[in-house]
Amino acid sequence: xxxxxxxxxxxxxxSFAPALRADDFSVRAGAYLDSEAAFVGAELRFPITHELKLxxxxxxxxxxxxxxxxxxxxxxxxxxxxSRAQPWVGGGLGIYIFNPEGPxxxxxxxxxxxIGGVGLKGNIMPYIQFKIVxxxxxxxxxxxxxxx
Numbered sequence: 001x002x003x004x005x006x007x008x009x010x011x012x013x014x015s016f017a018p019a020l021r022a023d024d025f026s027v028r029a030g031a032y033l034d035s036e037a038a039f040v041g042a043e044l045r046f047p048i049t050h051e052l053k054l055x056x057x058x059x060x061x062x063x064x065x066x067x068x069x070x071x072x073x074x075x076x077x078x079x080x081x082x083s084r085a086q087p088w089v090g091g092g093l094g095i096y097i098f099n100p101e102g103p104x105x106x107x108x109x110x111x112x113x114x115i116g117g118v119g120l121k122g123n124i125m126p127y128i129q130f131k132i133v134x135x136x137x138x139x140x141x142x143x144x145x146x147x148x
Contacts, residue, residue, distance in 0.1 A: 023047045028129065028145025035139060037063040041070075045147075051078050055090065066100040070133075074113055086125065090115040096135060111135030124148055 022044040029040045043057035053076040061068035074092030081087070092113045099106040111133045119127030125147040133139040 021046070023053060024125075024147050026125075026127070026145045026147035028127075028143040030129075030141065030143035032061055032068075033140040033142060034137070035061070035063055035068070037061050037068065039141070039143070041143065041145075043145075045076065048075075051080065052076070053078065055092070063098070066098060068096070068098045070094050070096045072113055074115060076115070084121050085118055086121050086127075087118045088116070094133060094135075096133065107136075109135040109137070111139075119147060 024045050026043045026045070027041070028043070029038070031038055039059050039061040041057055041059035043055055045053040045055045047053055055072075055074040055076050057072050057074065059070040059072075061070065072092055072094035074090050074094075076088045076090040078086060078088045090113075092115075094111045094113050096109045096111055097106055098108075112135070114132045114134070115129060116131075117127055117129030119125040127145050127147060129143045129145065131141040131143070133141060
């Protein structure tokens, strides 16, 4: 069952893509603080309303003892501001797959994501984002990115 979750989630994300037009694309890097592991990721944001965005994203995490991968479907709410700062909050669900080195199988968890971030408005938006992933092993995640 766990092995079927990633392909099913990927198909779900991709099924939305033809019907929607991405508002922006971002790349980010940072750390899963509890695991002390660096990560890189990418995200598309599709407008639902002016403030609400559907944000499918992928993250590749680099632990010391194996491979770790996450795929999430989040919603972001962008607050309207008159300043250059663009804050948002969000949440969603993610599938997190850890493959340890050596004997033993992979571990797949479904987690709830709680997100907050702020960026600087412009053609290229630098941003910082904090995320809590509530799953079997809850993680705090700090990321820095560029939104195009």
